[in-house]
Amino acid sequence: MEKLERILVEHKIRVTSIRLMVLKHIMAQNRAFTLADMEASLETVERSTLFRTLTLFLLHGILHEVDNGCGSKLYCLCAGNEQGVFLNHVHFTCYRCGRTYCIKDIDAMPALTPKGFAVEEVSCVMKGICPDCQ
């Protein structure tokens, strides 16, 4: 069995040619992408199908969601198979190229947490200039 197929099967997702195409494309780039990005890359596949595929991948922990406030949802590959480990990692969006990176080795939790608030989740997006654009 191919590597891609194995990933789907391990996540209890049925294998279809479209799902393989989508997964292959996701794995070929290591950054966050939008539904529109995916649509542009896989022109032959219907938007709604891509949407449902990405939603499925989200649900099964292959992808996670990022919101950098730019109006479009971003999807990002979960590293390894260790689901949940990177729940609170930082993302970085570059002003110049617009790419969004997962900064996996940095925890999003600020040094202090607010008194009286029970924090369960942290979403932290930095913006600035990425190494490629400097």
Place this chain on the structure above:
Amino acid sequence: MEKLERILVEHKIRVTSIRLMVLKHIMAQNRAFTLADMEASLETVERSTLFRTLTLFLLHGILHEVDNGCGSKLYCLCAGNEQGVFLNHVHFTCYRCGRTYCIKDIDAMPALTPKGFAVEEVSCVMKGICPDCQ
């Protein structure tokens, strides 16, 4: 001159009755709100007028914007007149009541910053249960 009027004038915004209503409403609650919230509270005022008013307030530093990933833009009163001071403060969204708070005394910058990335801005939204809902 009334307090509210003074605030507008200080920010070089012309005083109108709608703007006073909006500002009064904003100041009456100390949490972030959406355009839809405002629309519901000030039923007599047109959505687009509210939108333009909020945009104006944003532009003149009376409000700042928060994105907590829930699909709607949030607006939040800037504390004091010290614009820019709270650029990187943390926000907190409660799972139960949905309210979003400005946590003004905590800096959003994580302990570490990613190597090679020039960070200019940080958006940090925590989610969990607020003191009122515990």
Place this chain on the structure above:
DNA sequence: TATTTCGTGCAAGCGGGTTGCAAAAAAACT
């Protein structure tokens, strides 16, 4: 093979934000 379940494409809808335009209101200028 017959039956059920699942995947896909199409079209349509929805929510939130935004804009063009014309009327009303306010300000500036005789």
Place this chain on the structure above:
DNA sequence: AGTTTTTTTGCAACCCGCTTGCACGAAATA
């Protein structure tokens, strides 16, 4: 005051991104 100019407001319409209903075809199961 009366006239002209600028702003503000409401209405309608639009845009964009996301999401869903439905019908058909493919795949799994009996």
